[in-house]
Amino acid sequence: MTFRLTALADPAPLAHTRRLTWLASDPDGTPLGAATLALFTSTGQAHLSSLTLNVHPAERRRGVGSALLSAAASAAREDGRRVLLVQAVEGSPGDGFLSARDFTRALVLEYGRLDLTVPADPSATAEVPLHPGYRLVSWLGSCPDEWLATFTLSRTAMDDMPMGDTDFGLLVWDEARVLAAAKAVADRGELLHTVAAVEEATGTIVGFTELVLPAGRAGDAQHYGTGVLPAHRRRGLARAMKAEAIRWARSEQPGITGLLTDTAEHNAGMLAVNHALGYRPTHRSVEFRLSLQS
Numbered sequence: 001m002t003f004r005l006t007a008l009a010d011p012a013p014l015a016h017t018r019r020l021t022w023l024a025s026d027p028d029g030t031p032l033g034a035a036t037l038a039l040f041t042s043t044g045q046a047h048l049s050s051l052t053l054n055v056h057p058a059e060r061r062r063g064v065g066s067a068l069l070s071a072a073a074s075a076a077r078e079d080g081r082r083v084l085l086v087q088a089v090e091g092s093p094g095d096g097f098l099s100a101r102d103f104t105r106a107l108v109l110e111y112g113r114l115d116l117t118v119p120a121d122p123s124a125t126a127e128v129p130l131h132p133g134y135r136l137v138s139w140l141g142s143c144p145d146e147w148l149a150t151f152t153l154s155r156t157a158m159d160d161m162p163m164g165d166t167d168f169g170l171l172v173w174d175e176a177r178v179l180a181a182a183k184a185v186a187d188r189g190e191l192l193h194t195v196a197a198v199e200e201a202t203g204t205i206v207g208f209t210e211l212v213l214p215a216g217r218a219g220d221a222q223h224y225g226t227g228v229l230p231a232h233r234r235r236g237l238a239r240a241m242k243a244e245a246i247r248w249a250r251s252e253q254p255g256i257t258g259l260l261t262d263t264a265e266h267n268a269g270m271l272a273v274n275h276a277l278g279y280r281p282t283h284r285s286v287e288f289r290l291s292l293q294s
Contacts, residue, residue: 003032003064005071015180016042022071024055024064032059035068039079042177044170049076049292050085053094065097073292082293083167090284103288107164108265112279113220113258116250121278128243131235134206136244138195142182150204151196152178157207157227162264166287189215192224193248195241199232206232209241211249211259218255223262226270239273246277 008021018039024032033055040048051072055065076084086103088094099105130136143151155173185192190212197207207228213221223245228237249256261279263270 002027005067020075022068024068032056033064033068035072037072037075043172047082048169049081077292084290084292085166086288087285090286095286098288103290105286106166106289107287109262109285110265111262111282112274113260113282114279115258117257128240130240133200135198135200136195137198140193141186142179147205148175154205154208154229157229158225162267166289185212195244197237197241207237207241209245211245213253213256217253220258220260221249221256222260242273242277
């Protein structure tokens, strides 16, 4: 059977990213699958591209996925990218599709969920003592002006986040990017909740964790970044901040039924924090890397 690919315009341009999209359809216009290529434009990631590819289960094994992948990889090469990343759930048809091609398994992510509809495990909800010399602050939406400078600096805590062999590059944050990220969440109708650890001696933020609630404030919320600056690690700050985010969700957001998180499989410290707080694994995903330049 024949099909055609149609390039689509990006309806919602993003900061630090250009997107290209292709729709695969039958001659009568019936959609078969689609692919969206993200071309990162920020300093430190201009070599990187990322692909989301989906084919309707009934339309697989007729070359649709291969054609979409070929179009995206060619566009990334033409744009000078050296890396293409694609994620697939471990053991899924997408895993098999990418494994059969020239992709390498660059990173495995463990996904977890904390069920808020059941009584909390007392061992997980026991108050987490805060290390002496620190206190927690929190806010909704954009970072308040009084914390913006040191919160921005604290984002470097993510610079050494385990990324395997993805060649992910360095995500560079400044105050404008911090505010733009919060605005993007708000523009989607979602709610950003941030808990930060403050070193009392200096009055500076040294760690943070972020939780994003869906529009409508019902269903599962998603953890975004959690990081602690290297000089302040091994003091229980990550667990304390996440515990406070959980307490807030349980007490202030009755419509939220669960909290979702994902962590690199070799990030033993964060996996231990998640397990101690009651998160349970749901599935694993593989980040595949395709080298586009020889």
